[in-house]
Amino acid sequence: MNKLRTKLALILMTVVGCSVLAAGLFMALMMERSHLRTLQDSMKREINIILSALDGGAEPFARKDAAYFAEKARIFGTSNGERVTFIAADGTVLGDSDTDAAAMENHLGRKEIREAEAAGIGFARRHSETTGMDFLYAAVPVEEGGSVVGYVRLSISLDEIDQAIVRMWSVLLSGLLIVFVLAGLFSYRAAYRLTRPIEKITQVARQISNMNYKSRVYLSNRDEIGQLGEAVNAMAASLQNQMHRIMENENRLFGVLDNMSSGVIMIGGDGQIALVNRSAEEILISSADAMVGKRFDSPAAKLPYELVRLLERSIEKGERIRDEMVVHVPEECVLEVHIAPMRSEDEWLGLVAVLHDITGIRRLEKMRSDFVANVSHELKTPVAAVKGYAETLLAGAMNDEETARSFLNTIYEESERLNRLIGDILELSKIESKRAPLFFSPVDLSELIGKTLEMLGSEAAKKRIALSMHVEEHLFIEADEDRLRQILLNLLSNGINYTPEGGNVTVSAEAVEGEGDEPEKIRIIVSDTGIGIPKKDLPRIFERFYRVDKARSRSSGGTGLGLSIVKHLVELHNGSIRVESELDLGSRFIIELPLLQS
Ligand code: ADP
Numbered sequence: 001m002n003k004l005r006t007k008l009a010l011i012l013m014t015v016v017g018c019s020v021l022a023a024g025l026f027m028a029l030m031m032e033r034s035h036l037r038t039l040q041d042s043m044k045r046e047i048n049i050i051l052s053a054l055d056g057g058a059e060p061f062a063r064k065d066a067a068y069f070a071e072k073a074r075i076f077g078t079s080n081g082e083r084v085t086f087i088a089a090d091g092t093v094l095g096d097s098d099t100d101a102a103a104m105e106n107h108l109g110r111k112e113i114r115e116a117e118a119a120g121i122g123f124a125r126r127h128s129e130t131t132g133m134d135f136l137y138a139a140v141p142v143e144e145g146g147s148v149v150g151y152v153r154l155s156i157s158l159d160e161i162d163q164a165i166v167r168m169w170s171v172l173l174s175g176l177l178i179v180f181v182l183a184g185l186f187s188y189r190a191a192y193r194l195t196r197p198i199e200k201i202t203q204v205a206r207q208i209s210n211m212n213y214k215s216r217v218y219l220s221n222r223d224e225i226g227q228l229g230e231a232v233n234a235m236a237a238s239l240q241n242q243m244h245r246i247m248e249n250e251n252r253l254f255g256v257l258d259n260m261s262s263g264v265i266m267i268g269g270d271g272q273i274a275l276v277n278r279s280a281e282e283i284l285i286s287s288a289d290a291m292v293g294k295r296f297d298s299p300a301a302k303l304p305y306e307l308v309r310l311l312e313r314s315i316e317k318g319e320r321i322r323d324e325m326v327v328h329v330p331e332e333c334v335l336e337v338h339i340a341p342m343r344s345e346d347e348w349l350g351l352v353a354v355l356h357d358i359t360g361i362r363r364l365e366k367m368r369s370d371f372v373a374n375v376s377h378e379l380k381t382p383v384a385a386v387k388g389y390a391e392t393l394l395a396g397a398m399n400d401e402e403t404a405r406s407f408l409n410t411i412y413e414e415s416e417r418l419n420r421l422i423g424d425i426l427e428l429s430k431i432e433s434k435r436a437p438l439f440f441s442p443v444d445l446s447e448l449i450g451k452t453l454e455m456l457g458s459e460a461a462k463k464r465i466a467l468s469m470h471v472e473e474h475l476f477i478e479a480d481e482d483r484l485r486q487i488l489l490n491l492l493s494n495g496i497n498y499t500p501e502g503g504n505v506t507v508s509a510e511a512v513e514g515e516g517d518e519p520e521k522i523r524i525i526v527s528d529t530g531i532g533i534p535k536k537d538l539p540r541i542f543e544r545f546y547r548v549d550k551a552r553s554r555s556s557g558g559t560g561l562g563l564s565i566v567k568h569l570v571e572l573h574n575g576s577i578r579v580e581s582e583l584d585l586g587s588r589f590i591i592e593l594p595l596l597q598s
Pocket of ligand 1: 494531532533554558561587
């Protein structure tokens with residue numbers, strides 16, 4: 001962690017440390033050198049003073065007056081605390097302030113003497129074995145008449161100077177240490193200031209890569225790092241914008257896909273189901289979660305076998321396929337399937353299958369063709385009868401008046417039947433196609449039922465069937481009066497037709513509370529004490545042309561369409577109809593209609 005910061009701090013500390021160390025070393029050397037120079041200057045001055053203070057001049061040198069120089073050496077040596085040595089031109093030591101001159105070896109070979117002879121003054125620095133200390137020597141030649149007669153040598157212990165230099169070094173090193181620590185602190189601070197914005201930018205970049213496009217860099221820097229932060233912010237804003245646009249497009253796409261009535265299944269290039277829209281879920285009765293991500297041909301995807309075969313065919317041939325198939329999911333369902341392979345240049349991207357549930361359409365088509373067959377069949381019998389009787393009449397039967405009358409009567413009855421049949425077919429088709437709009441108005445039920453019963457009075461009387469009603473007065477309902485009358489007429493006619501002589505047919509109507517949030521309803525019950533309907537036929541009696549007993553229906557003049565018309569009319573009133581029946585005991589048709597139409 002913070003590697004860059006540590007690296008930077010170390011680099012800065014090294015640079016500062018080296019610079020300070022180099023400066024310190026340079027300073028120390030300079031100081032030592034200037035110290036020596038000052039010392040040399042002062043030694044030179046002191047030798048000159050000694051020379052000028054020698055009362056005998058150069059002459060004692062020429063004489064090699066050891067006693068004289070021993071005395072002088074003692075005086076000068078003790079007066080300024082330095083060692084003074086007088087040396088003859090041949091190197092013989094004539095006097096020395098510290099040591100007995102006679103015991104000292106020849107000094108001509110000494111560096112300072114050789115330098116003094118050559119350059120007029122000589123310096124040397126040496127370690128003295130005698131004292132175990134470093135000494136600085138300075139020698140000046142004494143001349144007489146142009147030739148060197150001797151030398152005056154001054155030596156001084158460098159011990160003090162060395163100590164001073166050591167002191168200076170320790171002060172310098174402590175100073176350096178303090179400077180180094182300060183430099184370290186400063187370097188760390190500088191590295192922190194430099195790397196902190198970079199860390200912030202890195203953090204934001206990481207958040208952006210984790211799809212947090214709202215993340216921004218907040219920096220006060222106006223330098224290159226500040227500009228980098230601004231660039232990152234601009235990049236995040238642009239990404240946010242683009243992502244927003246992508247999401248918007250995606251939402252639109254999913255909105256369209258999910259609200260399509262067609263089922264859409266997309267299979268990726270790897271054969272895995274990539275997308276399943278809501279309609280496809282409904283058609284296949286399976287959830288998208290259970291299908292997406294699975295291979296389309298794996299049992300886990302649970303796609304109908306026929307569809308899998310078709311998809312495989314499309315992949316094999318690489319071409320569009322349109323087909324119709326019957327699948328069981330688990331109920332029988334007719335599907336129209338369009339499969340289109342997706343490619344981009346030479347790359348295989350998968351395929352899209354669009355499913356249409358055409359079960360309803362196919363059922364309707366079947367119903368239509370069945371209806372046409374049924375109608376033709378229903379029409380055939382009366383037409384054949386009319387034709388047969390007319391032919392017989394023409395063949396001569398019309399000459400016999402009684403036979404002719406009977407035949408004509410039958411022809412009339414059959415044509416009546418035909419008329420009723422055609423009337424009912426037209427009525428049903430009108431109701432089904434919703435060509436005849438309903439006109440809702442408040443209807444007084446007791447009045448309507450009373451009048452309807454009156455209309456059927458004579459028919460009921462023929463069979464001695466008692467008609468009765470139980471309806472409270474002024475019970476109103478919002479309905480289409482004519483259609484409601486037709487419903488009652490059809491049900492009451494059936495009641496009279498399918499009730500043996502002496503029976504009862506009753507109509508009752510009452511208001512009932514709707515269940516839950518449902519509005520108030522009116523329940524109308526038409527019941528009879530007739531022959532009843534077998535249990536097995538109950539579910540089918542509202543189908544067109546369905547009759548329990550064909551012969552009986554025909555003889556009663558029924559068309560097989562009455563209940564079908566009733567059911568449609570009830571549904572147009574947003575109501576429901578059901579039947580309860582006991583064989584040989586009677587039937588109850590229960591209609592529930594909303595009190596008010598919305
Ligand atoms: P139909 O014109 O033959 O009466 P409907 O559609 O009115 O045709 O009735 C269908 C069939 O339902 C009838 O053929 C009859 O078998 C049966 N059905 C209808 N109403 C009754 C009833 N009240 N009692 C017994 N059977 C009935």
